[in-house]
Amino acid sequence: MARHLDIDLLRSFVAIAETRTLGRAAARVGRTQAALSMQVKKLEALLEQPLLNRGARGVTLTLHGERLLGHARVILRGHDTALADLSGAGLAGTLRFGCPDDYAAAFLPHILRSFAGRHPQVFVEVFCAPTPRLQAQLQQHTLDLALISTVGDEPGVVLRREPLVWVGNRHDDAAAHEPLRLALADPDTLDHRAASQCLQAAGVPYRVAYASASMAGLLAVVRSGQAIAVLTQAAVPPDLQILAPCERLPALPAVGLAVQYGLPEPSALVAEFAEHLRRIVPTL
Known part of the structure; x- marks a missing residue:
């Protein structure tokens, strides 16, 4: 009897391989853990090979599972x-995108609005x-791709450069x-x-009065007048001011903005969104 690799089985298998837990994979593909487990058993029976090692901390792929993942x-x-x-229906599905907090207000509305106009069925x-x-x-494969800040300036990789400012x-x-x-x-x-x-090189005494991953928190401290911050120029709100470099505020470098993938071989949806970023980010 002829054997066929079912698309739904492969999609569920890839979700498990990428998330390493049945729970997260089930949430991604919209099935129960029990249904997902049955799909894996069906795929293993079809291929007559074990694909997953199940443990207390989740699942890992067997050698055959690793080989299947590339094909899948x-x-x-x-x-x-x-x-x-x-079908002429365009791309559809869910895409998980990461963006540095300081670029969110300046760039995200334009990025998302223009992409939705071309691919309305993508969430x-x-x-x-x-x-x-x-x-x-x-690295944990909980994001498909992200814009990241980098000090590099590789041609074709860095989409734009933004100066850091006081x-x-x-x-x-x-x-x-x-x-x-x-x-x-x-x-x-x-x-x-x-x-x-920069401050250490210039011999300027300083102390970090507030340190946080929260952009809202940093801006609140600056607005209170208790400290100054370092932001990318595009992220500076209109109610705050850029401080010109001086003896106490040495000039800061610029940073690049680049695309990084969660997987070495992105899906068609992820690749299309990355191409959209390459088109629009330099223009913002």
Whole structure:
């Protein structure tokens, strides 16, 4: 009897392989854990090979499972692309997208509105956080792709470059405090590292008065006049002011904005959204 690889079985298998737990995979494909487990057993029976090792901390792939995963991604990508092209319905599905918090207000409305106009059947889940947190989510495959901040300037990779700037309250001279009081993101972020390195190189005394991954919290501290912050120029709200470089505020570097994938071989939907980012982000 002829054997066929069912698309639904492959889609469920890929979800399990990427999330490493039946619970998260079931939520992704809209099935119960019991139904997902039955699908895996059916796929294992069809291939006559074990695909998963089940343990207390989740599941891992067997050697045969790893081999199937590569084939499954190729098959699903081709299937989804062909269906969208031949049906004329366009792309559909859910895409998990990460964006640095400081770019959210400036860029996200334009990115999402223009993509929805071209692909109305796609639902984009957005996760905003500093770049190190986004990269951790990509490694765990809980995001499909993300815009990330980078110090690199690789041609064809960096979509645009944004200068880092000192930002303060328009009505308070927080930059005159001795030592300089800063409101910065987490220590592993580019803005925190750039501020520390530039001030140390210039011999300017400072202390971090407020450190947080929350952009809202940082802006609240700056608005209170208690500290100054370092933001990308595009992220500066109109009620705050960019402080010109001076002896106490050395010039800051620029950072790049690039696309990073959660998987080495993105789906047709993820690839199309990435191409959309490459088209629109340089123009914002």
